[in-house]
Amino acid sequence: MKIAQDKHYINSLYYKIEQTAKYCRYLGNQVFQKLNMPLSLEEFATLDTISLYDEICQRDLAKLILKDRPSTGRILNTLEDKNYITRFADTKNNRLVRKMKLTKEGKTVLERATKLLKEYMNNLPEFLSQADIEQLEASIIKFKQGLEKEVEMNI
């Protein structure tokens, strides 16, 4: 696959995506601080994932949030400490696993953070047309799916 005709890596699509992602992360973290959110962006994304995959086990969650098992476990520790989730033992394919659910408080916090974040983001100037956004979204998904097959994730 030809990704860059330029001779320099930093002009490649890969690098541009990485840099754009950095801006996304920095902006997200800044907004979370400005809005005095009670959780971090990573914790929020994890909570949001659990809300869409109720009673998921730790390893399956790790695969979704693209973190290794130790990191996933540690985020879940803090989410449980904050009383946003509860974990309980269960089995999956006859294996002992730890599954999790959002608590009432977890749901409330998630909804509130989602609302605040969305309001903030909607107030940003529109630097891409709605059509451009949809186009970008469609092609980035295809690109991501292509990459997925090439990377060994070892989760």
Next chain:
Amino acid sequence: MKIAQDKHYINSLYYKIEQTAKYCRYLGNQVFQKLNMPLSLEEFATLDTISLYDEICQRDLAKLILKDRPSTGRILNTLEDKNYITRFADTKNNRLVRKMKLTKEGKTVLERATKLLKEYMNNLPEFLSQADIEQLEASIIKFKQGLEKEVEMNI
């Protein structure tokens, strides 16, 4: 700016870009290991940047590679230890700064790594058409430029 009509952050364009970037980073690191590169992906990207901005000072470089000044300084320490760059004192706007240049060995390593990486990447299956790639590249640049204005980088 409306980035997601979905109620969930993890379905937003921001999160998709972040996850795609993770795949890019993991794939890159894996390729660098497989190919037994003498430097890391981050060091490579830094070296590549310096090669395009000869005699740049540390802070200006930090702004380009989107790292803070301490991290940038530390990467430069290792690049200098490996004899890929030399640093020297100079002035910019009457300020004392440290500028840098690629060494002969640095240029050789950069060229070789660029060639090996490109060969590897060209052998990946084509999951996007050339037209799709160009379209994706164009819109991600626009998106990145829009974000840039919203993020305080403090570098």
Next chain:
DNA sequence: AATAATTTGTTGCATTTGCAACAATATTAT
């Protein structure tokens, strides 16, 4: 039946990153 391999989660450690504080110097304000 005994051993080896696999799955899931945890612990520990080395590396990386982010941020605040500092030193040194130059510019601006009072």
Next chain:
DNA sequence: ATAATATTGTTGCAAATGCAACAAATTATT
């Protein structure tokens, strides 16, 4: 002239990340 502010780079520390090794339990192999 003196004090305050700004620029550049470094040091140090806390938090996050990545990875190897381990424990416990199940499945597969011999």
